[in-house]
Amino acid sequence: MRALLEWLDDRTGFRGLLRAALFERIPGGARWRYVWGSTLTFAIFVQFVTGLVLWAAYSANAQGAWESVYFIEHEMLGGWVLRGVHHYMAQATIILLVIHLMQVVIDGAYRAPREVNFWFGLGLLFVVLGLSLSGYLLPWDQKGFWATKVATSIAAITPVIGPTLQQMLVGGTEYGHHTLTRFFALHAGVLPGLLMLMIVAHVYLFRRHGVTVVKKPEARDGFFWPDQVLRDGVASLAVMVAVLVVVFATGGAELGAPADPTEPYAAARPEWYFMFLFQWLKYFPAGWEIVGAHLIPGFVVTLLVLMPIFARARLGHRLNLALLGSVIVGIVALTTLAYVEDGADPDFAAAVAKSDALSERMNALVVAAHGIPAGGGLSLLRSDPMTQGPALFSTHCSSCHRVDGHDGLGGLLTDDPAAADLAGFGSREWLTGLLDPERFATPEYFGGTQHVRGRMSRVVQRAIASFGPEQVAELGLVVKALSAEAALPRQAAADSVDRAEIEEGGRLMATERMNCTRCHLFHGVNQELEGPQLTGWGSREWMLGMLQNPGHVSFYGDSNDGMPAFGDDAILTEAQMGLIVDWLRQDWYEVEAGGR
Amino acid sequence: MSEQIPGPEHAPRRRFLAGVAAVVIGGLAGLAPLLSGAVSLLDPLRRRRADPGVALVTKLAVIPKDGSPKKFTIVADQVDAWTTHADAPVGAVYLRRGPDGVQAFNVVCPHAGCFVGVAPDKSRFACPCHKSSFDLDGVINDPRSPSPRNMDALDVEIRNGDEVWVRFQSFHPGRAEKIPVL
Structure with missing residues (x-):
């Protein structure tokens, strides 16, 4: 065995690589506050694993997407847990990303010489949001369908290229097979590939610059292995347990009635972390959509990107803290407003109740029909008195x-x-x-x-x-x-x-x-x-x-x-x-x- | 350093030409998959919306006398990439009796593409998403309405005395002008 490993090391040099990976020096020793990046990596790893298995059971076409997800959810062994974990870990990823971002800014870890790595991090945030947006459509239920219609309509108001962009995303002029094949290619191919490359670059740069030490503690320096890995492992386990608790408490991710462009869906809402944008759009009357949907968000993102540059100035770091703080406060306020408004709207409550009832009804119809007929879930629904x-x-x-x-x-x-x-x-x-x-x-x-x-x-x-x-x-x-x-x-x-x-x-x-x-x-x-x-x-x-x-x-x-x-x-x-x-x-x- | 390895100082022109050739030949090889991929990726831009033409929607008698709107499904042949559907529900319209005869509106909100609803008291159209509001003639009736234009009215024809035919069209969302999706 020993000889074999020697030979392998001689041919690959893996020991050096391993040593470099594990015996990274951590000034001041392992600390709990350094776990956030690792929990994010773990969350993304969970998404890769669950996503690949879901992929093995999913069919990206307008006549099979809802049906295959129904099968995963109701027939496949453990399918609902798998889908539930993928669904809720996606949300956990967003939360962890925001925590990570806040920590990086508060600790000043975005400043020189770590500017490029900060930009990779911001890029990762947008790739993850893109994954979430593209994944929302894939079940091809009413909720995903109508929410995505709104998302692509917002793309369509981009000046000049808007309609072209929309047509490229939708895969034609009408929603259908090619909308799903394209969203799936984005969700399972392009974006994860990009994500992986960016994580490699992000971690490489992180290793190049080392941990940002906030306050030089008295403690002695430590190594990544095993002290920090242990802490990272505990934190990752905590994230996993939290997600599993939510999955079992909620019964997993919901699957609404199949997408139907001829049936109204008044409960159309984006995922909760996009609710602030949803609410935001309500405040822009006719003629101001571009300002609300593109210019102001684009401006805010540009400010975030420029934070490492601002930090060079005196008080620049304080300015950045105020900037990030007000963005987060704004997002929380808008999100709260959105939920308060929906909560006070009896029509919305009725729409949600109707949506839930239809979802239940679909289960009954599939049971009654002993499976889903060739015409799909929609044919079952349309023939239900x-x-x-x-x-x-x-x-x-x-x-x-x-x-x-x-x-x-x-x-x-x-x-x-x-x-x-x-x-x-x-x-x-x-x-x-x-x-x-x-x-x-x-x-x-x-x-x-x-x-x-x-x-x-x-x-x-x-x-x-x-x-x-x-x-x-x-x-x-x-x-x-x-x-x-x-x-x-x-x-x-x-x-x-x-x-x-x-x-x-x-x-x-x-x-x-x-x-x-x-x-x-x-x-x-x-x-x-x-x-x-x-x-x-x-x-x-x-x-x-x-x-x-x-x-x-x-x-x-x-x-x-x-x-x-x-x-x-x-x-x-x-x-x-x-x-x-x-x-x-x-x-x-x-x-x-x-x-x- | 060995005398045998030619450095730049030995054959600068040869080295330059080899570099150019490497970039050009490698680039050409790489261009082929990129181009063929890009061409196919752009295919949706070539697609045109299948014009369902004028569709028979219902009979005149079915539309309420009191001017309240009712939702009707448009049934037409539809091509979705590799699948053709004969007589499939392709969309929906609201029909109502207006002051000058039957009015038809596409149910899709001109703002961001949601399915516009009818208020419970049937006094107006109300979008459940960003709260655009239109009166029953499809005209924006709230200055804060985010919709950039009125609901999309569709051409209506009454044939044979009682048949309501509608030219079913979609329009680009989010802009003040009503531009049909073609």
């Missing part, structure tokens, strides 16, 4: 109908609805209300329609109003029978228990006392077809037929009061009508309580 129904209802139905008094999306409308409230349509409760003489003519049911003057109105408000107890009981059975026609999934249990009553109710509908079939068709029994047919009333097929053309003889015929023929007039596609109907019938996949 629970999330798509409300928006479609709001756009196409809410000018006349309501659900539970709102427009589908929770928006409250001031005017009285022109047609029935469809919350629970088809259920026993809904029917009971319809057939209630007190409620039939209210805006909740037919109050806003011409049907208040129709035959059914007279049936409810005169005949039913004068029902004796026996007939009321019979009507209860009719309600059960008719509601069973809807075959609502939420009522399946009750429908199956009450089978006998439902059969009896169906028979009663044709009797003279109930007399439903006088006007309505019910399982082949009918005298004169005047109202909507009740066979399959409220079922998926019945509702789809109603949406297709309410003026069809099977539905309202000539007495249809203004409801558009959504299918016949090609206002909605079959798929869209299906989503509205399934949503109203509450027919969607629900996660079983207590497990996936």
